[in-house]
Amino acid sequence: MLQTGYRPLRKLKKDLGDTFGIAPSHQTIHNWLVVGEEKRIQSAESQYSGYYCYDEQHISLTGKKRYRLTLFDSILNIPVAEEIAEDCGYQTVRAFLKESLRGRPLVAITTDHKREYKGILDELGAAHQLCIFHLFKMIGDAVYGALQSKRYSYRDKIRFCLYFTAIKNVFRTNDLQIAQERLERLLDNYWEIPRGLRGFIAGKIQPDFERLTLFMRDSLVSKTTNPVENYYRQTDPESAKKVYRTSRGVLSYLAQKMVHWTVNFGRVPQPPTT
Numbered sequence: 001m002l003q004t005g006y007r008p009l010r011k012l013k014k015d016l017g018d019t020f021g022i023a024p025s026h027q028t029i030h031n032w033l034v035v036g037e038e039k040r041i042q043s044a045e046s047q048y049s050g051y052y053c054y055d056e057q058h059i060s061l062t063g064k065k066r067y068r069l070t071l072f073d074s075i076l077n078i079p080v081a082e083e084i085a086e087d088c089g090y091q092t093v094r095a096f097l098k099e100s101l102r103g104r105p106l107v108a109i110t111t112d113h114k115r116e117y118k119g120i121l122d123e124l125g126a127a128h129q130l131c132i133f134h135l136f137k138m139i140g141d142a143v144y145g146a147l148q149s150k151r152y153s154y155r156d157k158i159r160f161c162l163y164f165t166a167i168k169n170v171f172r173t174n175d176l177q178i179a180q181e182r183l184e185r186l187l188d189n190y191w192e193i194p195r196g197l198r199g200f201i202a203g204k205i206q207p208d209f210e211r212l213t214l215f216m217r218d219s220l221v222s223k224t225t226n227p228v229e230n231y232y233r234q235t236d237p238e239s240a241k242k243v244y245r246t247s248r249g250v251l252s253y254l255a256q257k258m259v260h261w262t263v264n265f266g267r268v269p270q271p272p273t274t
Helices: 009-020 026-033 090-100 116-124 132-148 154-170 176-188 195-205 226-235 247-265
Strands: 040-042 051-061 064-073 078-085 108-111 127-130
Touching (some): 040 090, 040 247, 051 226, 078 247, 090 116, 132 195
Parallel strands (some): 051 108, 108 127
Antiparallel strands (some): 040 078, 051 064
């Protein structure tokens, strides 16, 4: 019942009585559901692909800011581990990923563009894909600001849109050589590109080009963090954090969601080919 939606414990007691003719106390039901003292939950699955997405979600418990850290297998479409943390700094994320990946295969992880992730994944020895969707969003926000500004002429605004499309086209292919050629054509006209977009090319795309194009070199790599974002949409603790006051309570709720998602939406691992 909890796997498909939140229900108060006393309501669960009534449901069990009406359905099965048993009436355990709400405290007994609580004891059945609650996770242990640990701050992390992990999937019971034993096989993983080695290809993951990592993301974090801001939540609030009794007015205090907390972070939901999630490691997600993008091939099998299942969560690997989740943690409710007080911060999402370098050491916290590093420790979460290191412990969550212990004894599990590791090939590549897709993340958003938070600066600390590069060092963490390099230290863990994972190939690193930066989310293309987040790249487009960052540049798109700058372009939107330019389009709303009176500083630019209509002609300048057209140039912003045209070059933004050209930048996106660099990554709208699975062929690395084509991507490189498109980027080189942009660089050939570098000083014609609006200054706001030149900054993204010089400060982001060129330095991180290998991390932005890993999916072109390995087709199993997810080029966005959309798999874990979709998991968040389906299991978002927005309603849970209004009724749960502790990290342990939220994790107990999310543990049920993790089981439900894995059973209903997980993909069966394929046997290795010979």
